[in-house]
Amino acid sequence: MDASAGSPKTHHAASFWLAVPVIILIVQVLAEHFMGRIWICSCGYVKLFEPGVNTPGNSQHLADWYTPSHIIHGFLFYGLGWLVLRGGSFAQRLTLATLIESAWELLENSPLIIDRYRSTTMAVGYEGDSILNSGMDTVFMMLGFLFAARVPIWLTIAIAVGFELLTGFLIRDNLTLNVLMLVWPVDAIKAWQAAL
Incomplete structure (x- = not known):
């Protein structure tokens, strides 16, 4: 056993x-504030879950x-x-994940990506996320990270596939389709999504 494992220096690093x-999450929230994002839905209240997809409340509430x-x-x-931080600690890996997610949230709420979503995906009236929703997106990523760290890989994969199939069936959109339509729009998929 490493004699320094319980040392104050190791504890401070952890x-x-x-x-x-x-x-990083606090910096993300402050950056979005300075970008002019609204804190909560312009409707003036907060919901636990917004069930509509092409509604003004989408991307505005907690989930x-x-x-x-x-x-x-x-x-x-x-x-x-x-893969990339095999020698790193759990917290260092979570830091990398949070940095990537926060960077995406800032990019996703920039005029460049908002306009891209409007022109190439089913999100015709997309205005960007509220700060609350964007911050919760990062929190949900962290929860997914923690979950994946504690369960067998087959369960993580099964849940990911289940989420993709469920949202694909219910709202004709999911992570796979979202990335595809943002990077390489397919007219047939856009028409199928619009028919919902």
């Missing part, structure tokens, strides 16, 4: 790396049909952390 994801996509981000980033 505490630091556990605090960094929270700091919506895109929440499973962010949980899957956590699954994927856990795998990425395992």
Whole structure:
């Protein structure tokens, strides 16, 4: 056993790396505020779950049909952390995951990506996320990461596939379709999604 495992220096390093994801989330929230994003839905209230997809409340509340996509981000980033930070601690891997998710949230709420979503995906009236929703997207990614760290890989994969099939069936959109339509739009898929 390593004699330094319980040393104050090791404890401080672990505490630091556990605090960094929270700091990244705070920076994300503040950056979105300075970008002019609204804190909560312009409707003036907060819902636990927004069931509508092409509604003004989508991407404005605590959770919506895109929440499973962010949980899957956590699954994927856990795998990425395992690949690129094999010698790193759990907290360092979570920090990497949070940094990637927060960077995506900032990019996703930039005019460039908002306009891209409007022109190439089913999100015709998309205005971007509220700060609350965007922050919760990052929290859900963290929860997905923590889940993937504690269960067998087959269960993580089964849940990811289940989420993709469920949201694909219910709202004709999911992480796979969202990425495809953002990067390489397919007119037939856009027409199918619009027919919902």
